[in-house]
Amino acid sequence: MSTPRASLRVAIGGFGAIGHALAARIDAGIAGLELAAISARDVAKAEAKMAGFARPVPVLPLEELAGVADIVVECAPSAVFLRIAEPALRAGRIFVPLSVGQLLVHEHLKPLAEESGGRIVVPTGALLGLDAVRAAAEGAIESVTMVTRKPPRGLEGAPYLVENGISLEGLNEAKKVFDGSARDGAKGFPANVNVAAALSLAGIGPDRTRLQIWADPAVTRNTHRIEVEADSARFTLSIENVPTEENPKTGKITALSAIACLRGLVQTQRVGT
Incomplete structure (x- = not known):
């Protein structure tokens, strides 16, 4: 009889439209994933947005997310990108960035991941093919x-x-x-x-x-x-x-792509390279 695998803990840096959608989907139930924490500038507002969650989680500073999770997802303004990325990779976590362009600006992150055993996993996002x-x-x-x-x-x-x-x-x-x-x-x-x-x-x-x-x-x-x-x-x-109502710079498919990416990390069968 096989032993069920432990769920991977997910922390989300940023609790805007995308971060909230990700957290809500994980809270609703994705086999193999468990929401561990989120981060937001307005703690009280974030806690209020989690009022309907089955399992509300702590609202932590960006730098503390890596300490409570196996996977750290970044969906925050580019100005705070490194505050999420560096601690996650130093701790050897799986880092899932949505501000992918920042990887081109901060090229030291890949060597940092190689040194610590961390991984950078980029969702497909809005890119077909x-x-x-x-x-x-x-x-x-x-x-x-x-x-x-x-x-x-x-x-x-x-x-x-x-x-x-x-x-x-x-x-x-x-x-x-x-x-x-x-x-x-x-x-x-x-x-x-x-x-x-x-x-x-x-x-x-x-x-x-x-x-x-x-x-x-x-x-x-x-x-x-x-x-x-x-x-x-x-x-x-x-x-x-289709742009999101909250932010015309971001497409609705971005959050869905991140959810699919996270699901792919724990699925028994995965389609696509």
């Missing part, structure tokens, strides 16, 4: 290009726009606001290009992956078109993500 890109990367990829179109309000406040004096106010036609590498895009649009960061990590790297960003008043969804040229295949991927 990430498995195909990873497979193609086992051979030779010649080029990867991604074109992102977002409603102007989904790009407002991006550091690149502010630094370059690019205004989107009153925009009545599509405007290309960035054309460069995924690495530079991650720096200039930290809340907008996590998809491009994940694509670059799966494929030919952040410096060779090309990225265009368009502010387009004609679109109502975050749209990504990706073209890959490889020795094994040539393919084009296109996806239109």
Whole structure:
């Protein structure tokens, strides 16, 4: 008779729309996973949001999440990314970042994970066909290009726009606001290009992956078109993500992807590479 495996404890850094959705799903029951703690700036508000949970958990400082969990999920503003990532990886935990672009900015995190035995697991997020890109990367990829179109309000406040004096106010036609590498895009649009960061990590790297960003008043969804040229295949991927009501910079599928990622860590049978 087999012995049931112990559940993995999950701590969530950030309790906004995505963090709350993740916590609620785990609390409702995912076999093999147990919610251990969450972190939020407003402790009282976070505790109130957990009022309907079957098993409310402590609201801890970001730096303390790694001490109570096997898996630490980051879904917080990029400014506090390292406060979640570094303690988790130093403790040898599984770290699941949703602000994937920060991995391109903080390249010391991968060596840190290697030293401690930790793991960095990036969810597919809004990127259709990430498995195909990873497979193609086992051979030779010649080029990867991604074109992102977002409603102007989904790009407002991006550091690149502010630094370059690019205004989107009153925009009545599509405007290309960035054309460069995924690495530079991650720096200039930290809340907008996590998809491009994940694509670059799966494929030919952040410096060779090309990225265009368009502010387009004609679109109502975050749209990504990706073209890959490889020795094994040539393919084009296109996806239109429905933005969340709370945050137009984030698609609804992001939280669902994180849930699927966590489920895949404990499932007996897993589909996809």
